[in-house]
Amino acid sequence: MAEQSMLQIFDTDGISNVEFVESNILDELAIRRIGDELESVIDRKGLPKIVLNFENVSALSSSALGMLITVNTKVSEKHGKLAMACIKGSIREVFRITKLDKAFKICDTVGEAIRAVK
């Protein structure tokens, strides 16, 4: 039986809107699978444009941040764009503490993130 996807991906106008299925992105295996799924999205696109929607996410480890950095680097290598949206209070603090709010494009809403990657 195929493994259940860790992500829900909706492609609209060349933009991949990605939602996380799990609210806790902590488990090493789950993080690897999320990374693999995102990399396959990048591989499929000539010019990847990705919006990561964090609406459902309530916990995030440093290992997950590492995966997001790797994904962001791969998008940049293909001259694509990646933006993050709906990062809530405590998760936002994780990005602020690690100063990754400077390394990623972070938007308040999905609409704003879509405009950022267009």
Place this chain on the structure above:
Amino acid sequence: MSKDAEPQHTSEKHRLQGNRESMDFVQQTILDTMERLEYGERDLFAVRIAVEEAIANAVLHGHQGDQNRLFEISWSISSEVVTVTVCDEGRGYDAEAVPDPTADENLTLPSGRGLAMINAFMSDVKITDKGRRIEMTRAKEKLSEG
């Protein structure tokens, strides 16, 4: 048991394998106790992340990813303060030598943020025994009145 009769201070100590089950058990037990002692959401989030990162460091770096090796964890939770200690049996490391992940030149490094997150979320962090032991404390956040 009625809520009034429940203890206002608990402490536990365990030796566990470094797998997800252990991590979930530890986090759930600690968070349940904190909730009972009326810690707020920010405290729960902070301690959860710190415990996750400390155990991950013990398993990934201390035990080179070997989940069968045992780590030791103990905690003490009162109505005012939480202290969690994690010990591994690895070779240890020099915490001072870990590059600052928030420096501009290190922002794109994919690893090395666990300790920074622990330091940010906990009020006091002590690393001893050549990096094999980390003691982390967080005082309950005072909720603003009115």
